[in-house]
Amino acid sequence: MVSARGQRREAALDLLFGQKHITADYPVPVRIVSEGEALAISLIENSEREGLDPFDVLRSYRMLAEEGRSADYIAALFSAAPVTVKRRLKLAGVSPKLLALLREDAITLDQLAALALADDHETQEHIWFDANQWQRQPNYLRQAITRTEIDASRSRLVRFVGLDAYETAGGYVRRDLFSDDDNAGYIADAELLQRLAAQKLDAAAEAIRLEGWGWTETRIERDVLELNRYGRLQPVERALTEDDQREMDALTARQDELTEKFDALPEDDENAYEEAERLENLITEVNAAILAIESRALTWDAPQMAEAGAFVIVSQQGELVIERGLVRRENSAALDAAGATVTGTPDAEHISATNPEHTPKEKPVHSAKLCQRLTAHRTAAVHAELIAQPSVALAAILQRLVPLAFPERYGHGFDAQCVELNGTSNHDRLLGAADDLAASTAWGVIEAQRQQWTDTLPARRADLLPWLLAQDPGTTLLDLLAFCTGTLLDGIAGEEKPHPINAISNALQLDMTRYWTPTRASYFDHVSKARIAEVVTAALSPKVAADLGKMKKGDAAAAAELRLAKSAWLPEILTDREVPVARSYGVADDPDDDPDGEESDARDAPQEDGDANRDGHHDGRINGTELPEGVGSESTVDDPTAAPQATARDSNGALPVWPFPTAAGAATAMSEGAGRDATQDAA
Template sequence: MTIQSVKLAKLVLSPINVRQAGEDFIEQLAADIAARGLIQNLIVTPAKKPRGTFAVIAGSRRLRALELLAQRGDIDAASYDVPVLVLSGSDALLSETSLAENFQKLAMNPADECRAFQHFMGTGGDIDGVARRFGITRRFVEGRLRLADLAEPIFTALAERRISLDIAKAYASTASQDRQLMVWQAYGNQSYQSADSIRRIIANETMKSSEPVARYVGEAAYVAAGGKVENDLFSDDGDRWVDPGIAQTLAAAKLEAEALRLGEEQGLAWVRPIAGTSTWEAARDLHRIHLPTLPLTLEQAERLDTIATRLEEIEDAMQGVEGDEDEATYAALEEEHETLSDEAQEIHDRPQILPDELKQKVGTFLLLGRDGTTTLDTTYYSETPIRVVAIEPDADGDEDKAGEDGGERAPRGFHIEEGPVTTGRSAAAPVAPEAEAPGGKALSQVLYDQLTVQRRDVLAASILANPALALDYLLFAMIDGRVNMLSHSGTTIRASHPQDPMLAKSVPATRARDYLAEAYDGLDASWTEACDKSSSGAATIGRFEAFRALGDEAKTAWLAWIVAASFEAKDGYTAKQNALQNRLATILDIDVATWWRPTAENFFDRVSKGVLLSLLDEVGGPALSARHASQKKPEIAASCEKLFAGEAIVEAEVKAAALAWVPNAMRFLDQADDADTGNNDDADAGFADLIVSQDPGIDDDDDAGDDIGDDIDIADLIGNDPDDDAANINDAANDEIEIVAAE
């Protein structure tokens, strides 16, 4: 082994160098080499071609940094000497050396980096100079210097690797060592605390400069009032204001003044400021005023009729557009439809009429948006119930015209009906027993709401000990919510109707849809009839108790149905398939071709002639596609329908390919299945293994279940007698249950 100098132009990257993807931080490394030169030599071996060159087997990042400097003109590749260690040996030995050189490197402790930057600053360096010499950003240097100023116990924990760099950054989000130590002493020994939780605890008594109140007040006004700002070097959410009380006081005064000005300008009884976008809490004891809208002019009414007629024409035309060849036509129709729909919506969204005689009786709210700007709410409220009735004009009156353009007649005036002042609950209304305080008076709304939340928490804590009852409740809430529109089960658990991209009546019928409908008809729905008609609450209880009394087989049938009825067709408005649905299809080993066949109605009539010919070429080769090339599209579609239904007389291999074909949109493209996940049959059971018992008595050859369910016994799970003959999940799902998404 010898160390010598080699011109940069004579160095190439060896194909056996283990670090081939070494582009990270090349700019930073190049800046360091430009400032200090190459500190560590490269390891090379003589290259066979081109003659006289050397292949770099260790030091690829340094080589790329040098090449970057040469490209910029900072160094001359032909004359720049690079110190190298020359090795000779077999490719295996050289590759092992490359791996060892890279594998044995140990990243520098962040605490050491902090001390180093602190040392540079103490020897007369400046932040910008250090950043340039090391090829890093000023913010990075400031961050390491902030970490160097951590309270001693926290910095020591970082140096000893007892806390991560992210945790240390969370503590350093404030420059106050007192606040750091306060949080460290309370939470430093709790290993479950995350960086986010530490940052939230530290920020609890501060305000981000990106918050609405801070944006509204402005940093200049805040600082002028004595507020202090801490730079948060480890977050992109803005700096921290450590005196939020000052900002809130300034914001309140500014909002009050603006509300007063707007109230006088608008002539309203009051305008109340809210440091947020929601009026729910502030308006809960007020009465919303429903105002009439500005009437349609004759011109607007005629325009709406014209738009409605044209929209019908466009929709009919769009239905007749076929295939890719008319994409431009379809896009133009779609754009026109959208433009006209927007225009019609603008006409319908006419402004409300606030009569002058009503202004001194109502008010509204001044809202503070997330961007720190204010807006005046367009909804009006009063402390007294008020009803505004428009007085229709006389049929032959002249003053009833909306304008000189001959528009529709405007109201001749308004009749305002006022009721007694109330706080939202009628004085004569009886107090509900649950809202009654000792002595017969009603609890305040805020207290009652707080008590309902606390009562809910007691129920939630108690049901943890009875998972069988929880499962019954879960199934009932999902199913009853679907089959009974007025169901109130007291939970957020839902299995709402999927938001399909098309109405069911617009989708061609399929074998799977018929199978689902038959399955739904076969479910045990006796529990839905068990209800007390005296009250909705009693009816719900009656159905719940009847559902609990069902056997295991009936419950698992309903379980399978509600899951099946919950599937979405696709992820929102995207064209992407749902990855988890695809994985389920793989586990179930679904053969789409046995459930769905392409027909003229559902596919062939909906694509272009070119697509059909390409499909025929795919399943039968050029000879089959050429046979149909001269035919018209309807004829080709009819031939395809017979071929892909297995009714055409063709070669056996062509028939097999046609019967197996389905479009990609009908395939379940499972990414996990494409990549070898190493899953086995035991893993397929997944979460079921955690909550159900295993039944060793099931025959492994029992073909009732596929992947899931052959060894699942849910008797213990749903709370029935374990000695009962519990139904196997897949037996119920595959042999007895046919599932339908309820229309």
């Protein structure tokens, strides 16, 4: 029998019996409950006097679940929210060996939550017990489990396709119950995600083509440089219908009302944050509705539409964006003859590049100081990502060392590099270029890592080499190399032009929206009022930006910060990923070069659409656009409908080593990368 509660009452009865106030057959009411309920009742009663032991709470939840109690029953018993019950049941399902550590305070609930992402106890134990002490932070544990999967909360394709559609198609999602993000989880079947995105884009493109456009193409991201190669057929703006005008008036009044309420909120009142977020969401919805009405007022001439086309694009926010009225160079003459209004010059970028003397000199959008400020943030973001992806850091440092070791193969380069080998840390230079960098997300990651390494490394320089030799080269040394490589990054630039650091940014699939947001202090105070209006117009709509020109510069900057709060807009200097052409001298001739140039000529010949993939090879692109964020055939699994299996064993039945990037894995990745580079060079 288990006594759940009432020990004091039992003692009182014993006292009464000893004093002969009651007899041995005195009836005492007793309620029979299960062992799980007994533990729960005891915990709830004791919680009035002392805090609950997390281990006992999880054990109680597990016992109740094993007895067949529903989540709603457990929630009612503990007066807990249903999501709390689901999370605690997930924690209770972690390996018993790890739960035992919780009772000893040798593991935290956050660490257990990270390990709960693994679906089997063996993998959970393997990851925990094989890790070094400093690798047991929740973010490292989570990375070890999901290293080959796509983070759904960060992927624009996941937002575009939707997790429900992905799961309906048979895809498996490793859910993260401990995140408040609706898209929290990890996707293993990148090929399925890509296929669903392509199908959704193609369906949207077909609907746009039926409007009467001569052609449509799909893109998974908006490439400003590509769009600038097209002219723009201008629509005619008709007057709004009476219904549209009434709706527009109501929306404009609502917009003014919400903005006034938002501006009236006290800036230093923490209790106002929730209300501010609610108002921001409402303002965003109103702005979208205004933009939709404005779009309905645009009309196009049908014969002119047949000479132009449209791009169907996935935006940074994972939303569908349509760029209508694009004019190719071969169609511009026909439109001119028809009297159409076409702005911009098709292939204007190409003309400027080949005829630089025809390019008028203009004042740059961003000053040298602002460029340095923004690129300091970019450099810090790359450093933060290198910490999370140490194998890329290894490749980056070797990319600098290999040409120095093999000058007979690579010659002597004289271009700027993004990784400097002079041993000077970029710490002070970055802080000097951007006075707001110290408060940024990237800098927080960097400084946290710096402190951890400071606490881990030996105090004396003489002890450093012996300590390094004693470490695991595939984990500790690789992660230390990643941090040190980040301190050698030289990514600060005083002008907008291709930069070598973009090569590393591309390898990391860097998403700057995670590390930088447009605010008054970070951007709008440093540009002209005309630029502020231009940014808001491009990011939202001309209607939203209409009143900025009437404001004072400071008020316009503050208003722009508010209106772009949810936009994930980035200035061009942070979105441009172009890498400068590498130049070198003294390079040995390639013995495989074709002596007569025929093969080269054949390679340089233009291909028809689709030629690149006629052999059935999948290159991870949709309609010629490269997929971001790890989406591609290399991340696929054999069975998209099945949950990921336990960690595979080798031929001897042993589990593999700690699943962070290892020296061997990095070497394999580098050799594969070298093979790809050789293929690209040959092409």
